[in-house]
Amino acid sequence: MSDLNITSPDGPAREPSIGALISQTRNLSAEQVEQVLAYQRAHGLRFGDAAVKLGFASTDDVLFALAQQFQYPLAPSAGPAPSPELVSLSQPFGVQAEAFRAARSQLLMRLQQEGRERRALAVVSPEVGDGKSFFCANLAVALAQLGGRTLLIDADLRGPRQHELFHLEGEGGRTGLADILSGRAGQGVIRQVTGVPSLFVLPVGTPPPNPLELVERPAFGLLLRDLLGRFDHVLIDTPAAALGSDGTVIAARAGAAVVLARRHASRLASLQALVGSFDHSPAEILGVILNEH
Incomplete structure (x- = not known):
């Protein structure tokens, strides 16, 4: 033996x-x-x-x-099963998880440029249903699997989903980003993901009636600056451009963005309009990713 x-x-x-x-x-x-x-x-x-x-x-x-x-986070065998969309957690050795690791490598090379101040990464897309929440959740897991403290912010104040994907109880995940920006947040707003010690989620919380105004306030930029000092990676889920200009505003605060398009679904004109909206933005577009999920 x-x-x-x-x-x-x-x-x-x-x-x-x-x-x-x-x-x-x-x-x-x-x-x-x-x-x-x-x-x-x-x-x-x-x-x-x-x-x-x-x-x-x-x-x-x-x-x-x-x-x-190998100290590699995997979906826990006990407790509620993870969402089937969290392929980086439930199927970490599969083809889809490998695709997220490849995206992670490319994005980190562009984000972590020598001489540049640290930036958050906003994920934007032209249409509803392009897969931003799916992409953000799995990329966040892949980043956390490197061992660095990773924060996923659900800034889609119009149609949040991260609280569902990560089983955070209550509509919008009880309290969250909207409550912070409106000055109504208490303790325990940022949640640690079970089974992934390095991954944390800031859900939307109470869905607000004025989403664009909340992310345009100086408080959002100040919050991001504080969080960048506390986490190694900060990733932000945003509303579709078809619903308003929230995504470009959030990206400007973040400093960097990646554009997500869906194969056989995203319209070229909408995609071009979204990319064009960044012409005078302080945010740098790091690339365009085609979602085949």
């Missing part, structure tokens, strides 16, 4: 092996562990693969053990 040892006779404790993690998760008996080790030796397999072959563990158990060993 040396394969499962987590201490060294000559030094301090090592990181638990995959075998130890799977054994703990599935509460395997000593006899079952011996069977797995025998099967592993006989067939030249890894412990996790051998345990799956014998029916003592599932593929999800192996992925969960790998995530623990």
Whole structure:
């Protein structure tokens, strides 16, 4: 059973092996562990693969053990299941999650330019249904998986969704951004996401009747400046341009924006109009991303 040892006779404790993690998760008996080790030796397999072959563990158990060993956030097995839209969390080794990691790499290279002050990133799109909330939520998870403190702000004061995706209770997630900007916020406005220690969400809170006026107030810019000093990454979900100019105002406060378009859905004229609205904006457009989801 040396394969499962987590201490060294000559030094301090090592990181638990995959075998130890799977054994703990599935509460395997000593006899079952011996069977797995025998099967592993006989067939030249890894412990996790051998345990799956014998029916003592599932593929999800192996992925969960790998995530623990490499300190990589994965959807928790206990508690409410994550939204199926959070593919970066529920399917972190899938094709879609890899696409978000690729987008993360490209955007970070553009955001973290030497000599530039730190900026938040606003995600904007021309039409309702382009997938901004889906994109923001998964990009936020991907950023948090790097280990840096990541804040996702739901600034879509017209049709918020982040509180639904991350299971934050109450309409709009109880209190949130709108309550801060209107001077009515209390404690606990920013929530930590269960299972992802580095990820935090600031929901909309109480949906306001004057969304554009709230984000145009100096308080929004001051809030972003404060949050940029407290988090490594700040990502902002915004309303569609078809609903008003909120997105361009928010992007101007953030300093950087990425434009999202949806394949076979976004109209070229609307996309061109949105990009053109940034001609005299202090926000830099870092790129255009085509959503195929």
